[in-house]
Amino acid sequence: MIGLTPILLQTHPLEGWFFSSGKALVVLAVTLMLLVGFGIWMWRAEARLKKMERLLNPTESNKQ
Amino acid sequence: MAQNIWKTAGFALIAYVLIMVFAVPMGPGLLELRETGENTNEVVLGSNALEYHLTGFGTHWSEDPEQLQVILRSKKNLALLNVIEVLDDTHARIGLSLPYSLPSKSWDVLINHPIDGTLLLENGLFLSDRFVDESIVLPKVSIVEAEPNLPFHFPYQPSILETIRNLMLHVPMWFTMFVLMGIAFVASIRQLATPKAIAEDEKAEAAVKVGLLFGLLGLTTGSVWARFTWGAWWVDDPQLNGALVTVLVYSGYMVLRNSLESERLRARLSAVYNLFAFIILVILLMVLPRFSESLHPGKGGNPGFNSYDLDSALRAAFYPAVLGWILIGIWMYRINLRFTRLNKQLR
Numbered sequence: 001m002i003g004l005t006p007i008l009l010q011t012h013p014l015e016g017w018f019f020s021s022g023k024a025l026v027v028l029a030v031t032l033m034l035l036v037g038f039g040i041w042m043w044r045a046e047a048r049l050k051k052m053e054r055l056l057n058p059t060e061s062n063k064q
Numbered sequence: 065m066a067q068n069i070w071k072t073a074g075f076a077l078i079a080y081v082l083i084m085v086f087a088v089p090m091g092p093g094l095l096e097l098r099e100t101g102e103n104t105n106e107v108v109l110g111s112n113a114l115e116y117h118l119t120g121f122g123t124h125w126s127e128d129p130e131q132l133q134v135i136l137r138s139k140k141n142l143a144l145l146n147v148i149e150v151l152d153d154t155h156a157r158i159g160l161s162l163p164y165s166l167p168s169k170s171w172d173v174l175i176n177h178p179i180d181g182t183l184l185l186e187n188g189l190f191l192s193d194r195f196v197d198e199s200i201v202l203p204k205v206s207i208v209e210a211e212p213n214l215p216f217h218f219p220y221q222p223s224i225l226e227t228i229r230n231l232m233l234h235v236p237m238w239f240t241m242f243v244l245m246g247i248a249f250v251a252s253i254r255q256l257a258t259p260k261a262i263a264e265d266e267k268a269e270a271a272v273k274v275g276l277l278f279g280l281l282g283l284t285t286g287s288v289w290a291r292f293t294w295g296a297w298w299v300d301d302p303q304l305n306g307a308l309v310t311v312l313v314y315s316g317y318m319v320l321r322n323s324l325e326s327e328r329l330r331a332r333l334s335a336v337y338n339l340f341a342f343i344i345l346v347i348l349l350m351v352l353p354r355f356s357e358s359l360h361p362g363k364g365g366n367p368g369f370n371s372y373d374l375d376s377a378l379r380a381a382f383y384p385a386v387l388g389w390i391l392i393g394i395w396m397y398r399i400n401l402r403f404t405r406l407n408k409q410l411r
Contacts, residue, residue: 019226025087028083032079032082032083035075035078039075042395045399045403046399056409
């Protein structure tokens, strides 16, 4: 039967399983959650910075 | 509200790219044509034809098996091979019956299939036991190149295979680093033009910090990619070493800043250092790879990607990835800058 050769070994069996079993979609969902979490964290960090800038520089904030 | 659109756009683009990366399938390709050492039962040109196994990647040969055509090509010579049996979607038994004298020992292998289209395995067959006579012309074979009948897919590339998806993570890191280091470069020039103020120095510092983060991410994603395609976490290659040296040079910028007490002296010295760092970055990542052989894609004139490496399906994900990461990088830089300024005010 067909044996594994060095070239064939380049196709890792996990690759096919990862996509055919739908696990890729699970990883996609987790990655999207991490991305959204990172986005929210950035948004909140910026909002806090803005708040502190207003407290420290009220005149400049009014000009803006 | 309008100010925030580009920030949301950055994350929306990366979300779109991630969906593409994980949901778009790979296209088909050819892995190998290997001799089994067995003779087939058919007799051609006075001798038994040799049996070969053809192996595909993501192919659909069991659908329409009788339509599978296997062709050998050497310059203008074409030879149609006999498909003995299609074993499954990716494996087929092929009978090879070529004369002893041939115009070449090295042959490209092509297949034609109504679903997979025309696939090519360059130098897929080497017939070491044949006599080479370049004057020989094989009987003409008429073959029509077939277009694949498949949904949207990423292109098959030998040895890279599924790891091509890392393109959307690895390369945009370097693009983002370029942009951020460019911002730092401009800020350093402005700093030298206005030595009494340090506002531009703060910009340069914030941009280099975020740029370094993207550089480190570029090295990490590149190293993981190298492990799966070249078999090693790091290889002695001009492009890879150049990237590492660039990151080290910018790390030196941070060390220099932290070693100086005087704010004005720090601003001036760092600005001068940063000018040279950016020139080194351009030389090591954009100029040097053009003059040296490299394992990295695009060797011999183009340090990036050419039309072979980057087809339209990849571009549909790659360009949004570059834009998305750059927007996120700029947002990170702006937050970092504002944080640094507030921190100084509070001290």
